[in-house]
């Protein structure tokens with residue numbers, strides 16, 4: 001089995017690469033290392049790695065043409081809502097134009113592939129207070145990040161319907177776990193909290209902590225993606241989440257107990273484009289046969305033990 005993972009040196013991509021290598025897949029990674037790190041790739045000797053941007057179209061075309069990939073995972077992205085607000089144009093190029101460009105090349109060149117997965121996002125649902133958010137819920141993108149994720153998400157569906165490419169999208173909710181880079185202010189909140197707990201630093205909480213999220217441990221996310229790619233038969237969309245709604249304040253409380261430390265908190269104004277409530281309806285994913293193995297407490301404990 002030959003697999004291409006763009007963003008395979010990143011947080012989610014590197015876990016996926018490791019899992020696929022363990023299953024005997026031949027894995028190729030494209031990553032420009034803007035967010036990802038080489039040290040994330042556990043099996044460097046067993047993968048083919050290219051330090052390239054997905055916006056390097058000449059390179060991508062050559063790779064897609066000669067790669068003979070069975071499965072393609074498009075995970076490379078500017079992965080942060082706040083970062084996208086600072087860099088809307090770059091976000092557009094990486095998060096949506098590069099996807100369209102590859103899809104169009106695959107179509108034009110009649111490249112055979114069993115399934116192409118795109119990492120869309122819960123951000124597409126925006127600030128609709130009606131929760132849980134199902135795949136058919138209202139779409140209200142609030143940020144350049146969400147707009148571009150939705151654009152590529154719809155191109156995937158259109159290329160499935162119009163040109164019969166075997167596409168599928170996953171809408172990630174809040175993914176956490178080992179290897180999530182805590183160095184940037186745009187990193188996932190749990191990696192920032194972990195870093196603050198380890199180093200005894202002040203955590204900047206944007207808002208009052210009542211904002212809610214649906215956190216899913218990265219190992220569950222990897223299993224869900226592999227299952228979706230292997231089992232889905234249509235160009236559809238799957239929410240990838242736990243289906244549990246937790247406020248940030250609750251999560252901090254659970255984490256403090258596990259770490260046996262107190263988080264020093266600095267309360268600041270809410271972030272622009274921030275969503276107030278987020279929780280998924282995961283029945284479509286469950287119907288495919290997926291069951292989450294990690295409760296929030298178990299995931300946080302595994303994460304804490306890894307640092």
Ligand code: UD2
Pocket residue numbers: 079080081121122123124172173174175185186187188189190192204205206207211213248271274275278
């Ligand atoms: C996450 C994903 C994003 C997208 C979105 C879907 C990350 C980094 N981002 O955005 O890619 O899929 O979900 O809805 O995983 N916060 C603080 N202090 C900090 C950092 C964050 O208070 O130092 C707050 C932040 O304002 C927000 C919550 O924590 O209310 C979660 O923030 P996040 O950046 O981890 O993730 P989110 O939900 O904005």
